[in-house]
């Protein structure tokens with residue numbers, strides 16, 4: 001019997017990639033977010049997961065942004081991977097759950113991604129524990 | 131848990147850091163298509179949310195909606211929210227039974243008058259004064275009218291509560307109706323689906339707890355965040371639809387290549403739901419990924435929308451909204467199939483289809 005994985009399923013987005021040009025759209029939005037940060041200190045986020053990026057778009061976005069100086073993994077009921085892209089202040093953040101499923105994927109613009117900062121409530125609990 | 135306790139305290143007791151909570155909220159906002167810049171404020175507000183009294187009434191239903199909600203993966207914002215609400219009455223999940231259970235309902239209704247959230251799953255039979263479904267000697271109709279009076283808002287979970295669902299399918303022997311057919315003086319949120327996606331149910335609850343208000347709804351009472359687009363809008367097979375590449379049977383070359391299931395009766399073009407993005411079973415897949423077309427379960431009267439395996443040709447029920455235009459103005463290939471199908475059948479609205487394996491065979495031979 002043919003096994004499920006033997007059945008070829010062609011789900012490649014053909015011919016649409018060039019027209020969609022989602023990567024340019026993301027880069028354009030990043031430019032705006034960086035401008036906003038530089039002029040007012042306002043941080044910004046782009047939700048990558050909810051964008052209709054094809055696998056090719058996704059890979060090329062990763063390639064265009066590259067890798068920077070910092071990377072970190074936070075254990076928060078599943079791993080959250082964070083790295084700075086080659087563009088300083090532009091962070092790639094992937095939140096996974098305990099089954100390694102991607103819950104959210106974002107590009108964050110700012111000095112440091114919010115998820116890395118300790119919350120005052122937790123700091124208060126820490127103080128009580130000492 | 132004390133009455134005035136908040137979600138932040140529950141987190142602390144569970145040893146869940148605020149970072150983890152921020153992560154949950156990020157995922158929630160992403161699934162609700164909320165702006166990601168709102169997440170920190172949303173997390174702060176949700177952490178301060180007070181415990182919400184919830185009364186859950188189950189009428190003519192199959193318990194699939196409760197199953198869907200309670201099967202979300204742990205730990206997650208869904209399980210947290212579910213643990214956080216004060217579920218004062220739910221006859222499947224509560225420990226109490228008989229008189230005690232009914233007493234708990236009445237007590238919660240009196241104590242939280244005007245403040246509790248009423249969740250309903252299942253349709254309400256009104257034929258013969260509602261005798262077709264009773265709980266503790268009370269008809270569903272009486273129980274709903276009673277509980278609705280003191281509710282702050284009502285959430286109709288599942289297509290049965292939202293639009294009548296399966297019990298309302300022709301010839302509707304019990305006179306099944308939806309919550310909105312009976313109650314018109316309370317805000318009502320419809321979360322249809324047979325069953326609805328668990329993440330969508332808790333997403334709506336989280337929204338309610340965060341903002342203290344009901345989310346923006348479409349013309350048939352569904353939160354736009356989850357029901358704003360059709361399955362077809364976000365379907366990964368859409369490129370094949372646009373190219374006019376369709377599977378003609380469930381085992382032909384097109385089916386094997388993952389082509390569009392439109393000709394096999396996919397109701398994706400006229401169905402508003404977030405299955406294509408939120409997916410099912412911990413985001414494993416959704417029906418179209420398993421090779422079966424969408425059956426349109428979140429649409430009003432979907433059981434009477436013609437045969438499950440008949441291609442959508444025209445709005446068979448009140449579809450309201452842009453999907454109608456999307457189908458009409460769709461790719462030429464799609465329109466041609468639609469026209470063909472339209473000719474080959476009489477008004478599907480007046481027919482009642484019994485879908486069996488024989489029907490499927492017949493459909494496929496056409």
Ligand code: SF4
Pocket residue numbers: 361362363365366367368369371389390391392396397398399418423424
């Ligand atoms: S008709 Fe169905 S299978 Fe085809 S693209 Fe639309 S939703 Fe997907």
